[in-house]
Amino acid sequence: MILSLALPRMGELTRPGTVRRVLARAGDALRPGAPLLEVRVDLDEANARDCPATIFYRLIATERAYLRTLSVSPGDVLEVAAPIGLATTSLEETFDGPAVRPLRTTSISIQVDPLST
Amino acid sequence: MATLGGMSRVARFIRIFARGNIDVRDSLLWSRVGGVLEWNGINQLLRARHPGVIAKIRHEPCARIDLIPLPGETLLSPPEEVARRLPGGAHPIARQHHSALFDAPADAVIFSLQSAVISSPVRHRRDGWLLVPDAFDTWDAASRAWLESECENAGLAPVESMLQRLEQLIGAVQERVGAPVLVYNLSPVIPGERTHCWLGAEDSLGLRVRRFNVGLMDLSTRLDFSVVDVDRILACAGAERLKVDMVHLKAEGLRLVAEEVVRILEERGCFDAGG
Numbered sequence: 001m002i003l004s005l006a007l008p009r010m011g012e013l014t015r016p017g018t019v020r021r022v023l024a025r026a027g028d029a030l031r032p033g034a035p036l037l038e039v040r041v042d043l044d045e046a047n048a049r050d051c052p053a054t055i056f057y058r059l060i061a062t063e064r065a066y067l068r069t070l071s072v073s074p075g076d077v078l079e080v081a082a083p084i085g086l087a088t089t090s091l092e093e094t095f096d097g098p099a100v101r102p103l104r105t106t107s108i109s110i111q112v113d114p115l116s117t
Numbered sequence: 118m119a120t121l122g123g124m125s126r127v128a129r130f131i132r133i134f135a136r137g138n139i140d141v142r143d144s145l146l147w148s149r150v151g152g153v154l155e156w157n158g159i160n161q162l163l164r165a166r167h168p169g170v171i172a173k174i175r176h177e178p179c180a181r182i183d184l185i186p187l188p189g190e191t192l193l194s195p196p197e198e199v200a201r202r203l204p205g206g207a208h209p210i211a212r213q214h215h216s217a218l219f220d221a222p223a224d225a226v227i228f229s230l231q232s233a234v235i236s237s238p239v240r241h242r243r244d245g246w247l248l249v250p251d252a253f254d255t256w257d258a259a260s261r262a263w264l265e266s267e268c269e270n271a272g273l274a275p276v277e278s279m280l281q282r283l284e285q286l287i288g289a290v291q292e293r294v295g296a297p298v299l300v301y302n303l304s305p306v307i308p309g310e311r312t313h314c315w316l317g318a319e320d321s322l323g324l325r326v327r328r329f330n331v332g333l334m335d336l337s338t339r340l341d342f343s344v345v346d347v348d349r350i351l352a353c354a355g356a357e358r359l360k361v362d363m364v365h366l367k368a369e370g371l372r373l374v375a376e377e378v379v380r381i382l383e384e385r386g387c388f389d390a391g392g
Binding site: 009032033034035043050051053054057060062106107108109111112114115116117 | 307
């Protein structure tokens with residue numbers, strides 16, 4: 001079964017996210033809890049607040065699957081729901097057809113190394 | 118002298134010392150977004166509920182609560198030359214390890230868990246001092262390079278050590294200042310986060326906030342201070358609707374938190390005649 005992977009929507013948030021770190025690679029066997037990527041989202045227009053509203057979140061797989069493609073790099077700016085990869089439920093499958101459903105994932109808010117921002 | 122409806126009356130001041138960041142500043146003082154004043158702080162409430170009473174708020178940003186010195190304590194801090202030279206953003210480096218907390222009388226002292234939960238300082242590799250490089254991505258290249266070469270990420274602080282420090286601070290305030298202490302907790306709700314299994318998510322900020330909140334309540338079973346239960350206030354009113362992100366609240370959320378502060382100050386007798 002082919003599974004799609006897209007940048008998730010965080011609540012009402014529709015602002016683009018910037019890929020901070022890519023934590024998985026095509027070919028990885030995913031399991032629940034496997035990290036996929038970290039994303040930074042600036043919630044405000046530039047300089048709207050003296051302390052900008054920014055969130056960092058990590059996208060995590062919550063099911064077993066095989067990551068077949070992951071087409072993002074650090075610094076990429078992605079719109080919500082932008083397709084970023086494909087997974088399959090078995091390694092033998094091809095992944096050139098339409099996805100049956102999205103890969104099950106969750107997103108958690110994280111704090112990051114201040115020297116890496 | 119305050120003027121009310123053309124009649125003048127003597128104002129009474131309640132002196133609040135507040136050491137905290139966005140949660141404390143925005144709810145007690147003001148919140149401005151895109152140049153528009155969204156919330157005008159606790160005095161907006163006092164004008165209606167306690168006419169003639171004005172809150173004089175002395176606010177200090179808080180790099181992290183273990184960087185608030187106890188009476189007589191000198192914290193390991195960056196050399197003056199370094200503190201002067203590096204940009205500090207909302208947390209001027211020269212002030213991160215100092216406080217006027219014990220220098221002047223106050224009728225109430227307010228802290229927050231926010232810095233303990235999310236502040237991520239760097240540590241000088243050789244000398245061991247900490248500093249929080251606020252808005253590091255906006256620093257000039259030379260300052261960034263210097264900090265990157267001299268310092269390393271100190272990481273988030275353990276819950277236990279932060280709460281121990283808070284306990285020491287509360288004890289010192291009660292002994293030296295004699296004022297009630299209020300401590301803001303945090304709402305763990307992050308708009309859009311729908312996690313139901315924390316496998317691989319042990320560093321989730323939402324989880325960390327919950328651990329701190331439980332620890333704070335546990336501390337409050339042993340010490341006489343008040344928890345400003347931001348978690349409960351926002352949960353009852355609709356946290357996702359009232360929050361922008363982990364720490365920024367919309368104006369209605371700020372008003373609800375400020376109302377809770379006023380209610381606690383009332384119950385602590387801060388507005389009593391002669392109080």
